Amino acid sequence: MSEKLRRGADNVVQHVLQVKQGERVALFEWEAARFRTVFRDAVRRAGGEPVEVDARDLARSSEADATRALADRLDGAVASILCAEHGIPPALSMAVLAVASRAKLRHLHLTRIDERLFSQSYRADPLRIAKLNARVAEAIEAAGSLHATSPAGTDVRIGVSSRYPLLSSDGRPSPGNPDNLPSGSVLFHPATVDGVFVADRGALGAIRPDPAELRRHPLHVHLERGRAVRFESTDDDIAAMAREYAEQHADATRVGIVAFPTNYVIRSETRLEVQDALLPGLNIILGFSHHRATRAPYQCPIQLRLFGRRLDVRAGEAALVEQGRHAEALAAEVDLFR
Numbered sequence: 285m286s287e288k289l290r291r292g293a294d295n296v297v298q299h300v301l302q303v304k305q306g307e308r309v310a311l312f313e314w315e316a317a318r319f320r321t322v323f324r325d326a327v328r329r330a331g332g333e334p335v336e337v338d339a340r341d342l343a344r345s346s347e348a349d350a351t352r353a354l355a356d357r358l359d360g361a362v363a364s365i366l367c368a369e370h371g372i373p374p375a376l377s378m379a380v381l382a383v384a385s386r387a388k389l390r391h392l393h394l395t396r397i398d399e400r401l402f403s404q405s406y407r408a409d410p411l412r413i414a415k416l417n418a419r420v421a422e423a424i425e426a427a428g429s430l431h432a433t434s435p436a437g438t439d440v441r442i443g444v445s446s447r448y449p450l451l452s453s454d455g456r457p458s459p460g461n462p463d464n465l466p467s468g469s470v471l472f473h474p475a476t477v478d479g480v481f482v483a484d485r486g487a488l489g490a491i492r493p494d495p496a497e498l499r500r501h502p503l504h505v506h507l508e509r510g511r512a513v514r515f516e517s518t519d520d521d522i523a524a525m526a527r528e529y530a531e532q533h534a535d536a537t538r539v540g541i542v543a544f545p546t547n548y549v550i551r552s553e554t555r556l557e558v559q560d561a562l563l564p565g566l567n568i569i570l571g572f573s574h575h576r577a578t579r580a581p582y583q584c585p586i587q588l589r590l591f592g593r594r595l596d597v598r599a600g601e602a603a604l605v606e607q608g609r610h611a612e613a614l615a616a617e618v619d620l621f622r
Contacts, residue, residue, distance in 0.1 A: 292402025293326035296465065300410050300455045301363055301392055305331035310361035310389070312337050312354075312380050316369035319397050323365050335359045339380075343373055350379035355387065362459075363390040369397050384462050391462035392455075396558050405466035405559045408549040410454040412618045413468040416546040417452035419614055420470045420604060424450060427600030430542070432481070432566045434595045436502055440479035440568075442542055448473040448579050454546075466559050468547030473578035474510060477539045481505045481568050486591040488557060489571070490536075491529045493522050495555075505568070505590060512537040512570055526588075533571065535584040540573030542566065544597070548610065548619040564610050565595035 297303050309327045311334055313320040324334040337357045342350040358364075366372075366380050372395060384391030424430060430442040444450070455467030484502035487493050493503065501519035503526055505512050515526035530537045545562040553560050561567065572587035573580035597605035604614050 288403040289322050289399065290326070292406040293322045294329060295407050295409075296365075296392065297323065297326040297330050297332070300465065301365065301390060302456065303327055303330040303332040303363060307332045307363060308335050308359065308361040309333065310335045310337050310358050310364035312339055312364060312366040314339065314366070314368040314372040314376065316367040316397055319367040319369065319394075322402075323367065332363075335361050339376060342376055342379070345375065345379075347375040347378045347382070350376050351382045354379055354383045358383070358387060358389075361387075361389060365392045366394055367397055368395045371395060381462055385460050388459040389462075390457045390459055392457060393462055393464045395464075396556075398556055400554065400556060401466065401559060404554070405547055405550050405562065408455070408466070408468060408547050410456045410467075412548060412620075413454040413546055414452070416468075416548060416610070416615065416618045417454060417470050420544055420546060421450045421452060423599040423602045423604060423614075424470070427602065430544075430566065430597060430599055430604075432595050432597045434482060434592050436482040436484045436593065437480060437504065438482045438592050438595060440477065440481045440507060442474045443476035444472060445475035448475065451577055466547055466550070466562055468550075468562055469543045469545050471541050471543040471578070473573055473575075473580035474539055474542050477507045477510045477542070477568070479507055481507060481590055482592055483590040485553070485563075485593045486557075486560065487526075487588060488561070488591075489529075489588040490532060490586040491525045491588060493525060497522065503590070507539065507568075510539050512539075529586075529588050533584055533586055535582050536571045536586055536588070538570065538573070538582065538584065539568060540571055540580060540584060540587065541569040541578060543569060544604070546610075548615060548621070551609075551621065561589065561591065563591070564605050564608055565592060566597050566605070567591055
């Protein structure tokens with residue numbers, strides 16, 4: 285095992301999952317046996333006892349059947365990790381989450397896992413992310429709004445309301461409340477969203493435009509009162525793709541979530557989707573609202589996440605992001621790489 289893999293896995297197990305001496309940790313795996321081995325050894329170094337859960341026979345099972353089967357294989361575990369290298373059958377993924385929730389496990393969901401993550405975003409200290417989250421939330425609450433701009437033409441104003449809580453994620457799961465890695469963000473359901481958001485770095489979800497084409501032909505999303513009212517691009521196919529997404533559900537165009545990434549280790553694009561989604565800036569998520577947590581007044585089964593480059597983000601007079609980097613005042617004493 286390389287030192288990079290070892291150090292990343294140790295951070296995940298010891299500081300994110302917080303495995304204690306003698307705790308049993310269930311290791312779920314889907315086509316990622318080598319990474320399960322990495323985490324098995326890390327659990328042992330932390331003083332825990334790994335429980336390797338075989339789920340290969342459940343690939344074609346329904347979510348309900350897989351949930352019942354997995355529950356019988358936990359063998360006293362109080363924490364768990366799912367490793368999946370190239371995605372996982374949706375029913376099986378949901379079954380793992382259901383088991384973790386019902387059994388009150390501290391669970392980490394690691395999908396599209398890649399060796400590079402162990403030396404990058406998996407190395408983030410959750411306590412430092414939590415400190416950054418607290419600073420962001422304080423600034424947003426004080427200002428009551430956010431304003432994001434970019435050289436590509438983003439100019440969007442976002443209002444917050446006490447009806448919709450500011451949620452923070454630093455990667456550390458609590459019993460029955462799973463988290464994903466990479467992690468690090470402040471997110472909320474917005475009260476208002478107006479302006480233009482230019483997606484020139486990525487668009488993920490129910491549609492997936494080619495990132496290279498999106499960079500050449502950005503998607504301009506015009507927003508009024510919390511809804512996308514118009515999609516434009518100099519590439520007709522990209523614009524048509526976005527319009528087709530909008531027709532898939534009555535709430536597909538509503539801004540369900542605004543997310544402010546805070547994983548201070550992530551500094552440049554790597555073409556690892558799960559990591560690049562957490563580059564500094566501001567992400568607009570159409571459709572899905574995570575309504576149980578955000579208290580959004582609707583739910584939607586599809587989503588489209590929009591990402592822009594070189595954003596400036598302000599909360600009132602406070603600069604939070606400057607040209608795609610966390611502002612100096614915000615990241616002071618948190619970002620070790622400055």
